[in-house]
Amino acid sequence: xxxxxxxxxxxxxxxxxxxxxxxxxxxxxxxxxxxxxxxxxxxxxxxxxxxxxxxxxxxxxxxxxxxxxxxxxxxxxxxxxxxxxxxxxxxxxxxxxxxxxxxxxxxxxxxxxxxxxxxxxxxxxxxxxxxxxxxxxxxxxxxxxxxxxxxxxxxxxxxxxxxxxxxxxxxxxxxxxxxxxxxxxxxxxxxxxxxxxxxxxxxxxxxxxxxxxxxxxxxxxxxxxxxxxxxxxxxxxxxxxxxxxxxxxxxxxxxxxxxxxx
Ligand SMILES: [Zn+2]
Ligand SMILES: [Zn+2]
Numbered sequence: 001x002x003x004x005x006x007x008x009x010x011x012x013x014x015x016x017x018x019x020x021x022x023x024x025x026x027x028x029x030x031x032x033x034x035x036x037x038x039x040x041x042x043x044x045x046x047x048x049x050x051x052x053x054x055x056x057x058x059x060x061x062x063x064x065x066x067x068x069x070x071x072x073x074x075x076x077x078x079x080x081x082x083x084x085x086x087x088x089x090x091x092x093x094x095x096x097x098x099x100x101x102x103x104x105x106x107x108x109x110x111x112x113x114x115x116x117x118x119x120x121x122x123x124x125x126x127x128x129x130x131x132x133x134x135x136x137x138x139x140x141x142x143x144x145x146x147x148x149x150x151x152x153x154x155x156x157x158x159x160x161x162x163x164x165x166x167x168x169x170x171x172x173x174x175x176x177x178x179x180x181x182x183x184x185x186x187x188x189x190x191x192x193x194x195x196x197x198x199x200x201x202x203x204x205x206x207x208x209x210x211x212x213x214x215x216x217x218x219x220x221x222x223x224x225x226x227x228x229x230x231x232x233x234x235x236x237x238x239x240x241x242x243x244x245x246x247x248x249x250x251x252x253x254x255x256x257x258x259x260x261x262x
Pocket of ligand 2: 228
């Protein structure tokens with residue numbers, strides 16, 4: 001391989017493949033008639049198949065997001081769509097997950113322990129548009145606007161909330177950590193060591209950032225690349241994220257869904 005600094009997307013695609021994409025959205029994430037994501041389950045699965053990915057998950061936004069949350073009443077429809085896609089692509093593993101929202105509820109999420117059973121697994125992330133999640137303060141702090149809740153107090157609030165959710169639920173992937181809501185990376189990584197929760201390298205939001213990856217690498221945690229596709233053509237996007245991981249000096253064998261092509 002060339003000098004690491006000169007690597008291109010093509011070099012990465014020649015050398016590594018993505019085995020699974022556990023973070024994709026569909027047109028069921030929408031506001032009334034206005035879509036927030038654009039693909040159908042079938043289109044996302046077909047895109048994954050074209051990209052040579054064996055496992056794909058549909059993980060629309062949790063029900064607590066008041067703009068584009070997907071309620072549990074759609075689970076049956078999603079399961080039916082997945083069964084249809086599996087008929088056309090029998091060699092693919094197609095999972096149903098959800099991207100739950102951190103929220104100040106008894107279990108720290110907008111997906112209850114009872115609702116966990118509806119899904120094959122649950123991811124969780126910070127998002128604006130969720131009440132009882134410090135949403136306005138998070139938005140303001142992230143956009144450089146002063147808030148009543150100082151950035152420091154907000155970071156403490158977020159960190160406590162994320163840790164409580166991690167400790168009380170079986171969360172597979174912490175999505176785009178550090179985006180939307182700031183928290184103490186060290187404290188959260190320590191809990192992920194215990195719970196085995198994967199830290200996402202998100203292709204869309206660019207979190208973990210390079211400094212965040214370097215920080216997290218000091219803990220006994222594993223990483224996963226998620227496309228966070230909101231359009232079918234984004235499913236399985238990974239190469240630019242691998243370039244960032246290389247720049248951060250991250251040992252690529254710690255990325256659980258990245259495979260070296262021999
Ligand atoms: Zn998200
Ligand atoms: Zn997402």
